[in-house]
Amino acid sequence: MKELLVLSGKGGTGKTSLTASFICLAEKAIACDYDVDASNLPILLKPVDPKGHEFSAGLTADLDKDICIDCGLCRDLCRFDAINSKYQISTLSCEGCGFCAEVCPVEAISMSERPSGRWFASMSDQDGKMVPLFYAELRPGEENSGKLVAQVKSSARQKALEEGYSLLISDGSPGIGCPVISSLVEANLVVIVAEPSVSGFHDLKRVRELLALRGVRSILLINKWDLNPEASEAMEKWAQECDIPCAGRLPYSSELAAAVAVGEVPVSRKELRDLILPVWENIAKTLEKQN
Amino acid sequence: MEIAVASGKGGTGKTLVATCLARILAEYNPIVIDADVEEPNAGLVMPHRVIDTKPAFRPVPEVDMESCTLCGKCAELCRFNALVVLPSEVMVFTELCHSCGLCAYMCPENAINEVNHKIGDIEESDLLSGGQLITGRLLVGEVQSPPLIKAARETRRQDSEYRLVDCPPGTTCPAIESIRDSDFCLLVTEPSLFGAHDLELSIAATKLLDVRTGIIINRWQGDDADVGIIAREQDIPILERIPYSLELAKSYAKGENPLTAMPELQVILENVIKMVKERVA
Numbered sequence: 001m002k003e004l005l006v007l008s009g010k011g012g013t014g015k016t017s018l019t020a021s022f023i024c025l026a027e028k029a030i031a032c033d034y035d036v037d038a039s040n041l042p043i044l045l046k047p048v049d050p051k052g053h054e055f056s057a058g059l060t061a062d063l064d065k066d067i068c069i070d071c072g073l074c075r076d077l078c079r080f081d082a083i084n085s086k087y088q089i090s091t092l093s094c095e096g097c098g099f100c101a102e103v104c105p106v107e108a109i110s111m112s113e114r115p116s117g118r119w120f121a122s123m124s125d126q127d128g129k130m131v132p133l134f135y136a137e138l139r140p141g142e143e144n145s146g147k148l149v150a151q152v153k154s155s156a157r158q159k160a161l162e163e164g165y166s167l168l169i170s171d172g173s174p175g176i177g178c179p180v181i182s183s184l185v186e187a188n189l190v191v192i193v194a195e196p197s198v199s200g201f202h203d204l205k206r207v208r209e210l211l212a213l214r215g216v217r218s219i220l221l222i223n224k225w226d227l228n229p230e231a232s233e234a235m236e237k238w239a240q241e242c243d244i245p246c247a248g249r250l251p252y253s254s255e256l257a258a259a260v261a262v263g264e265v266p267v268s269r270k271e272l273r274d275l276i277l278p279v280w281e282n283i284a285k286t287l288e289k290q291n
Numbered sequence: 292m293e294i295a296v297a298s299g300k301g302g303t304g305k306t307l308v309a310t311c312l313a314r315i316l317a318e319y320n321p322i323v324i325d326a327d328v329e330e331p332n333a334g335l336v337m338p339h340r341v342i343d344t345k346p347a348f349r350p351v352p353e354v355d356m357e358s359c360t361l362c363g364k365c366a367e368l369c370r371f372n373a374l375v376v377l378p379s380e381v382m383v384f385t386e387l388c389h390s391c392g393l394c395a396y397m398c399p400e401n402a403i404n405e406v407n408h409k410i411g412d413i414e415e416s417d418l419l420s421g422g423q424l425i426t427g428r429l430l431v432g433e434v435q436s437p438p439l440i441k442a443a444r445e446t447r448r449q450d451s452e453y454r455l456v457d458c459p460p461g462t463t464c465p466a467i468e469s470i471r472d473s474d475f476c477l478l479v480t481e482p483s484l485f486g487a488h489d490l491e492l493s494i495a496a497t498k499l500l501d502v503r504t505g506i507i508i509n510r511w512q513g514d515d516a517d518v519g520i521i522a523r524e525q526d527i528p529i530l531e532r533i534p535y536s537l538e539l540a541k542s543y544a545k546g547e548n549p550l551t552a553m554p555e556l557q558v559i560l561e562n563v564i565k566m567v568k569e570r571v572a
Binding site: 009010011013036037038040043058059077079080092095096097098102103111138140141142143144145146173174175176177178180181195196197198199200202203206209210213214227228231252257260261262263 | 299300301302303306327329330332335336368370371389390391392393396397429431432433434435436459460461462463464465466467471482483484485488489492493495496499500516537540541543544545546
C-alpha cells in the first residue's frame with residue numbers, strides 16, 4: 001500500500017481542488033482528508049451515507065464546589081491558567097493533564113473524557129466509481145488534532161488492507177505543525193502544491209525542511225504559475241538544487257475557481273482534465289518508484 | 292485595542308488585511324504580531340529592520356538517573372504518555388509532553404527536573420512604515436505551537452493604541468491561542484463553498500471565546516454567495532468586501548504594497564477600522 005499526501009505549507013494554494021482531482025484520475029484509491037480543523041474535501045467529493053464515530057482527544061477537569069476548600073493549590077499549579085478565582089474551569093484552556101486532580105487535598109476534582117470531534121467513514125460516487133472517503137471534524141476550540149489525524153489515517157489504512165486497495169490519496173492541513181507532522185507517518189510521497197509568491201516560496205521551504213527532517217520524499221507542483229513567472233522559475237531551480245522533481249505547472253484558471261465555487265471536482269470539466277491529467281501522470285510515475 | 296485577523300480556511304487574505312491595516316495605522320505606531328508561527332509571512336510583505344531575536348522555550352522533564360528509583364510513578368501519572376519507564380532507564384518523549392509539570396512535582400525522589408526545550412524564536416523588528424513587528428517562528432519539526440503563540444503575544448517592547456494579530460488558519464488550539472482575549476476578531480473569508488464552510492467554524496470558535504467578530508469578504512465578485520447566508524444565520528456583520536483583482540494578486544505575489552496596486556483598499560480598510568472602533572467602544 002502506498003500513500004500520497006498533498007501539502008502546501010501556505011493555505012489556499014489549491015490543495016483540496018487538486019487532491020480531489022487526483023482521486024478522480026487515479027484508477028482505484030481511498031481518499032482521506034487530514035484537515036480536521038476545516039475539512040473541505042467532502043464538499044467536492046460529496047460523501048454518501050457517512051458513518052460518524054465519536055472522538056475523544058483526552059480528558060478535562062471538573063471541580064465540585066461543594067467539596068472544594070478554597071486552598072488555591074490547583075490554581076497555583078495549573079500551567080494553563082484554566083482555573084479562575086471562582087474555581088471555574090475553562091474547558092478551552094484545560095489541557096487535561098490532571099495536575100489539579102492529583103494535588104487537590106480533598107479530591108474535589110475529577111477527570112472525565114471529553115468528546116472533541118467526530119470522524120467519518122463514507123463512500124463517494126465519482127461517475128459510477130465508488131471511492132471510500134475518510135474525514136473528520138474537530139470541534140472548534142478543541143486540541144490534539146494530530147491524534148484525530150492518526151485516527152483517520154489508521155481507519156483508512158485498515159479499509160485499504162481489508163479491501164485490497166493499494167493507494168491512499170490524502171489532503172493535508174496547512175502549516176507544518178501538529179496535524180501535518182501526524183499526517184506524515186507512513187506517507188510515501190508528498191506533493192507540495194506551491195504558489196509562486198514571496199509567501200508561497202517561503203512556506204514551501206519550511207515544508208521541505210520538515211520533510212527532509214522526517215525523511216519523506218516530495219514532488220513539487222506549482223499552481224497559478226503565471227501569477228509570477230519569475231518566481232515560478234526560481235522555485236523550479238531551487239527544487240532542482242534540492243533534488244525535488246517537478247510534476248509541472250498549472251496556470252491560474254478562472255474555470256477551476258468556477259468549478260470549485262459550485263462544488264465540482266475540477267477534472268469533471270474537460271478543459272481542466274486536460275490540464276491536470278499530465279501533472280497527475282508525472283506524480284503517479286514518481287510514486288511508483290518510491291518505496 | 293487588539294484586533295485578531297483570522298480565518299478558518301488558509302490563503303483567504305489574513306496577512307494582506309493585517310499588514311494593510313498596519314500601513315494605514317502607521318501614524319499610531321501599531322504593533323503587528325505574526326502569530327502564524329508555522330508559516331509566518333507578515334515580515335515578507337512589510338519592510339522591517341530586525342532589532343532582536345530571542346529563543347522561546349517550553350519546559351520538559353529530564354530525569355536524573357542517579358536519584359531515580361524506577362518506581363514508575365511519573366509514567367503512570369502522565370496523561371500524554373510522554374514518559375516510559377524501562378528496566379534501567381526512563382525515556383522522555385518530548386514531542387508528546389504538554390509541559391504541565393505534573394511529573395516533576397510528584398516524583399517521590401525529586402529526580403525530575405524541568406529543562407528548557409527550544410520551540411522557536413521571537414523576532415522583534417521595527418516596521419519601516421512605522422510601528423513594530425513581533426514574529427513568532429516555530430522551529431521546524433516542533434509539534435507544540437500554542438506556547439510560542441502565547442509568548443509572541445506577550446512580547447511587549449512598547450505599547451501602542453493598536454495591536455494587530457495575524458493569526459494561523461484553522462479553528463483549533465493555535466487559532467484559539469491567537470484570538471483569545473482580543474478586543475475584536477476580523478474573519479477574512481472568500482465567497483466560495485470552502486470559504487463559507489470554514490467561516491461557520493471560525494464563528495463558532497469566536498463565539499466560544501466571546502470575542503466580538505466581523506467579516507471581511509475578500510476576492511468579492513458581486514455576490515456574497517453562501518457567506519452571506521452564514522453571516523445572517525450567525526448574526527455576524529459583514530463589515531466590508533474587497534473586490535477580486537488579478538492585478539492585486541500579481542503585485543502581492545511579488546511582495547509589493549497592496550495599497551499601491553489597489554488604492555481603494557485604503558478606503559475599504561479605513562472603513563473597517565471605523566466600524567471596529569464603534570463596536571469595541
